[in-house]
Amino acid sequence: MNLGSHLIQRLLRLPPPITRDLVVERDLDVPMRDGAVLLADRWAPKSGGDGLPTALLRIPYGRAGMAAGPMVRPLAERGFQVLIQSTRGTFGSGGTFDPFRHEREDGLDTLEWVTKQPWFGESMVLFGMSYLGFVQWAVADRLPPQVKAMIVSVSESALSLEFLRKDGFSLEVPFDWGVMVAGQERRWAIPRQLLGAKRVQRALYTLPLSQADVAAMGCRSDYIQDVLAHDADAPHWELLDHRHRVADVTVPVSSVGGWYDIFLPGQLRDHQALRAAGRESRLTVGPWAHVSRGVGVTATAEALDFGLAHARSEQPPERAPVRLFVMGEETWRDFPSWPPPGYAPQRLHLHPAGALAADAAGESAPDGYRYDPADPTPAVGGVRLATGIKAGRVDNTGLEARPDVLTYTTATLDTDVEVIGEVSAEIWFRSSLPCADVFVRLCDVDEKDRSTNVCDGLISLTEADRTACATVRLWPTAYRFRRGHRIRVQVSSGAFPRYNRNPGTGEPRATATTLRAADQEVFHDPEHPSAMILPVRQPID
Known part of the structure; x- marks a missing residue:
C-alpha cells in the first residue's frame, strides 16, 4: 500500500504526508429516504482519525481502483478523513442508476447521515471532479452548517445540458460516456473500453443514430436514447439543471477548470453567479482537457489548501480570486475577476x-x-x-x-x-x-x-x-x-x-x-x- 502512496504523491506533486498508515472501513450502509441503501467506504488515519474534518466524495465509477484511489488517499494522509460513496445503482449501492436524477435527494440524505456518525467531527468539505462536482451543485443550496467549503473541478451545475443544445448537439461526449458507464462494472472493464474504442467511434456513423448504442455495445442504453430524443430545454432534463441553486451557496467555493474542458462555459457561468451574489469563490483555469493530470494535481492542492483551511475555521493563504494559465505566454497570471477587466x-x-x-x-x-x-x-x-x-x-x-x-x-x-x-x-x-x-x-x-x-x-x-x-x-x-x-x-x-x-x-x-x-x-x-x-x-x- 505504501508503494501506491508514494506513486500518488509523485503523480500529484504533493509534499510528504502526515501518515501513510490508513484504515479503510468498507461497505458502510447509508440509508436513503426511499429505502434504498447506498454503500460507502471511510478512509482515515489508523490512529487519530475520528473527529478530523471529513471530505465527502460521491462517485458513480466505483470506490476503488484508478478512479477513486488517487482522489481519496492523498486527502486521508494529509489531514482529512474521507467518505467515498457509490451513487445509486452503482458498485453495490441499491436502487437503479438513472444518471444525474437522484443526486439531490441522495446527496441531502447522505449529508444528514454523515453528520450523525460517531466518528464525525465538526466540519466537512465536498470534493470531486466532473460528475463528482455535479453532485455538489445538486445540494449546494441546502448544505448543513457543518459543510465549510466546496472544491468543484471540471464540472458545472447543469452538467451535460451544453451538449444537448438544439442549436449545437455535441454527440461524442454523452454517447461515449453512456457506453462507458453501461459497461463499467463488467470484468476487465478498462481493457474492454480500450479495445472497444474504435468500435465506439465507428458506431457514431450509424444511421439512424437510435441504433448506435447497439452498434457500439450490443444492447440499448436508456440514457443514450434519452440524449438522442430530448433537447437541453426539454422537461425531461429539468432534474439535471441546478443553475438556480448556485447563487444561494453560502460556503466558499474553489473551482478548477481547463481551457479545453468539456464543461468550461458552465463552470465560468457558475463562478460569475457566485461572485454576483457576493459569495466567496475562487477560480483556477489551466491549459487542460477534461482528464488532464494537471486537473487532479490542482484540485488536490486546493482541497489541502483551501478546503482544509476552511474546515479548520482558518483562512487559506491569500491569492487573487482568479488564476489563469495564459497559453502562448505559457505562464500563470492572477486577475481580480472573470472576465478580467481591461480587455x-x-x-x-x-x-x-x-x-x-x-x-x-x-x-x-x-x-x-x-x-x-x-x-x-x-x-x-x-x-x-x-x-x-x-x-x-x-x-x-x-x-x-x-x-x-x-x-x-x-x-x-x-x-x-x-x-x-x-x-x-x-x-x-x-x-x-x-x-x-x-x-x-x-x-x-x-x-x-x-x-x-x-x-x-x-x-x-x-x-x-x-x-x-x-x-x-x-x-x-x-x-x-x-x-x-x-x-x-x-x-x-x-x-x-x-x-x-x-x-x-x-x-x-x-x-x-x-x-x-x-x-x-x-x-x-x-x-x-x-x-x-x-x-x-x-x-x-
Missing part, C-alpha cells in the same frame, strides 16, 4: 483571398465550399472526451488542407496580442439547404506555418438557405499571440464526431437516415461584415 472586444474581419484584418472588407464575392455529411469535416483536438483521442492543442495542418475548411489569416504580428475572455464570431452565411452548421475555430500560426487551435464553437441553423448572420459562441480562452505569429480563423460546417454531423434534411437526430451534401457560402462584403470578435488588451494593427 475590449475587437473585430477581426474576414477578407477575400483568405485575409483577416481589423478593417472591414470592401466589395467581394463570397467564398464557397461543399459540405458532405457522408465525409464529414473531422474534429481535430480541442474539446474532446473519447478514449484514445487527443484533446487540447494540436497541429491543424491536415484539417486546414481539406476543401471543406476555409481559413482567414492576419499578417505577421508586429507586437504580442493578448486575448482573455469570451470569444465569439459573426459569420454571414448561406447554404443550399435550410439546415446547416457553422463551425468556427481560432488558431495561432507560428513562424514555421504550424497552425494550433486555441478555441472553437458551433451553431446549427434551420433557415440556412437565406443569407443571415450566424453568431457563434466559442469556448472562452486566455491566449497570447506572439510577435512574429499570425492569427487564423477557420470556418467550416462541422467537427465530427464531437458535434453530430448535420444531415441537411431537418430530420430528428435520432431517426435521420438521409444525408444530403450542401454548398455553403461565407460572405465578407460591406453589407455582410463577417468577423471574429476577440477580447483584446493589445490593439491589432
Whole structure:
C-alpha cells in the first residue's frame, strides 16, 4: 500500500504526508429516504482519525481502483478523513442508476447521515471532479452548517445540458460516456473500453443514430436514447439543471477548470453567479482537457489548501480570486475577476483571398465550399472526451488542407496580442439547404506555418438557405499571440464526431437516415461584415 502512496504523491506533486498508515472501513450502509441503501467506504488515519474534518466524495465509477484511489488517499494522509460513496445503482449501492436524477435527494440524505456518525467531527468539505462536482451543485443550496467549503473541478451545475443544445448537439461526449458507464462494472472493464474504442467511434456513423448504442455495445442504453430524443430545454432534463441553486451557496467555493474542458462555459457561468451574489469563490483555469493530470494535481492542492483551511475555521493563504494559465505566454497570471477587466472586444474581419484584418472588407464575392455529411469535416483536438483521442492543442495542418475548411489569416504580428475572455464570431452565411452548421475555430500560426487551435464553437441553423448572420459562441480562452505569429480563423460546417454531423434534411437526430451534401457560402462584403470578435488588451494593427 505504501508503494501506491508514494506513486500518488509523485503523480500529484504533493509534499510528504502526515501518515501513510490508513484504515479503510468498507461497505458502510447509508440509508436513503426511499429505502434504498447506498454503500460507502471511510478512509482515515489508523490512529487519530475520528473527529478530523471529513471530505465527502460521491462517485458513480466505483470506490476503488484508478478512479477513486488517487482522489481519496492523498486527502486521508494529509489531514482529512474521507467518505467515498457509490451513487445509486452503482458498485453495490441499491436502487437503479438513472444518471444525474437522484443526486439531490441522495446527496441531502447522505449529508444528514454523515453528520450523525460517531466518528464525525465538526466540519466537512465536498470534493470531486466532473460528475463528482455535479453532485455538489445538486445540494449546494441546502448544505448543513457543518459543510465549510466546496472544491468543484471540471464540472458545472447543469452538467451535460451544453451538449444537448438544439442549436449545437455535441454527440461524442454523452454517447461515449453512456457506453462507458453501461459497461463499467463488467470484468476487465478498462481493457474492454480500450479495445472497444474504435468500435465506439465507428458506431457514431450509424444511421439512424437510435441504433448506435447497439452498434457500439450490443444492447440499448436508456440514457443514450434519452440524449438522442430530448433537447437541453426539454422537461425531461429539468432534474439535471441546478443553475438556480448556485447563487444561494453560502460556503466558499474553489473551482478548477481547463481551457479545453468539456464543461468550461458552465463552470465560468457558475463562478460569475457566485461572485454576483457576493459569495466567496475562487477560480483556477489551466491549459487542460477534461482528464488532464494537471486537473487532479490542482484540485488536490486546493482541497489541502483551501478546503482544509476552511474546515479548520482558518483562512487559506491569500491569492487573487482568479488564476489563469495564459497559453502562448505559457505562464500563470492572477486577475481580480472573470472576465478580467481591461480587455475590449475587437473585430477581426474576414477578407477575400483568405485575409483577416481589423478593417472591414470592401466589395467581394463570397467564398464557397461543399459540405458532405457522408465525409464529414473531422474534429481535430480541442474539446474532446473519447478514449484514445487527443484533446487540447494540436497541429491543424491536415484539417486546414481539406476543401471543406476555409481559413482567414492576419499578417505577421508586429507586437504580442493578448486575448482573455469570451470569444465569439459573426459569420454571414448561406447554404443550399435550410439546415446547416457553422463551425468556427481560432488558431495561432507560428513562424514555421504550424497552425494550433486555441478555441472553437458551433451553431446549427434551420433557415440556412437565406443569407443571415450566424453568431457563434466559442469556448472562452486566455491566449497570447506572439510577435512574429499570425492569427487564423477557420470556418467550416462541422467537427465530427464531437458535434453530430448535420444531415441537411431537418430530420430528428435520432431517426435521420438521409444525408444530403450542401454548398455553403461565407460572405465578407460591406453589407455582410463577417468577423471574429476577440477580447483584446493589445490593439491589432
